[in-house]
Every structure is written in C-alpha cells, then in structure tokens.
Amino acid sequence: MEKHKGGITDFFNHDGLSEAVVLHDEDKQLSEVIADRDYAPKEKVWITYGKFPNSTLLLDFGFSLPYNSHNEVSFEFQFCVGSCLQKEWLLYKPDGFACKLYLSTNVIWVQLSVSSTTNIVSLP
Numbered sequence: 001m002e003k004h005k006g007g008i009t010d011f012f013n014h015d016g017l018s019e020a021v022v023l024h025d026e027d028k029q030l031s032e033v034i035a036d037r038d039y040a041p042k043e044k045v046w047i048t049y050g051k052f053p054n055s056t057l058l059l060d061f062g063f064s065l066p067y068n069s070h071n072e073v074s075f076e077f078q079f080c081v082g083s084c085l086q087k088e089w090l091l092y093k094p095d096g097f098a099c100k101l102y103l104s105t106n107v108i109w110v111q112l113s114v115s116s117t118t119n120i121v122s123l124p
Contacts, residue, residue, distance in 0.1 A: 014061070
C-alpha cells in the first residue's frame with residue numbers, strides 16, 4: 001500500500017499534529033486509515049496528509065493551515081572565504097536554522113531553511 005491522495009479520504013479532516021495515515025492499494029481498490037489513537041464511536045477522525053508546508057497543502061489539497069509547524073522558507077547567499085561576514089556568521093549562527101554550507105574555490109554558499117517556529121535572531 002502507498003500513501004494516497006484523493007477519493008473518499010478527501011472527506012477526512014487534516015490535522016498537522018495527527019499521526020494517522022491513509023494507505024491506498026490501487027490493485028485492490030482499497031483505502032485503509034491507520035489511526036494514531038483509540039476513537040470513541042461517532043468521534044471525528046483526523047488524518048494527516050503529510051508533513052508539508054502550506055504551499056504544498058494549498059497546491060495539492062486545496063487548503064492551508066493558519067499555524068503550520070512545517071512551513072519553511074529557503075534562501076541562499078554567499079560569502080567570500082575569509083570575509084568578516086563569513087566569520088560573523090560562523091561565530092553567531094542562531095540556533096534553529098537548518099543550514100547547509102557548500103564550498104567552492106573561494107566562495108562559501110549557505111542555504112538556510114527557516115521554519116515558522118524558528119525565532120530569527122539578527123547578527124550583531
């Protein structure tokens with residue numbers, strides 16, 4: 001079975017904190033919901049469409065969430081090796097940034113991913 005988009009499961013409500021998933025077997029034409037906890041009779045079941053940012057939720061599923069912990073913005077910039085900006089970045093890099101460094105001949109490329117839960121701290 002694979003994760004499924006579409007069909008009757010589109011009528012389930014999405015909760016970004018839910019661990020319940022929907023699996024779909026195309027050959028058997030079967031969908032299965034694996035619950036993340038016990039549910040009482042007639043209680044609403046929440047599923048997750050995945051750990052996606054709002055851009056993906058909106059484009060693929062037609063909705064977004066006001067408080068989505070999976071939102072992120074990525075951007076890239078570069079430093080010349082040995083520059084004071086490079087030294088300050090390496091010294092004061094704020095916690096909470098997902099950061100990838102790429103080194104070419106004399107330039108460092110930095111790719112940052114900032115989630116909606118990250119506290120942004122500027123460099124001194």
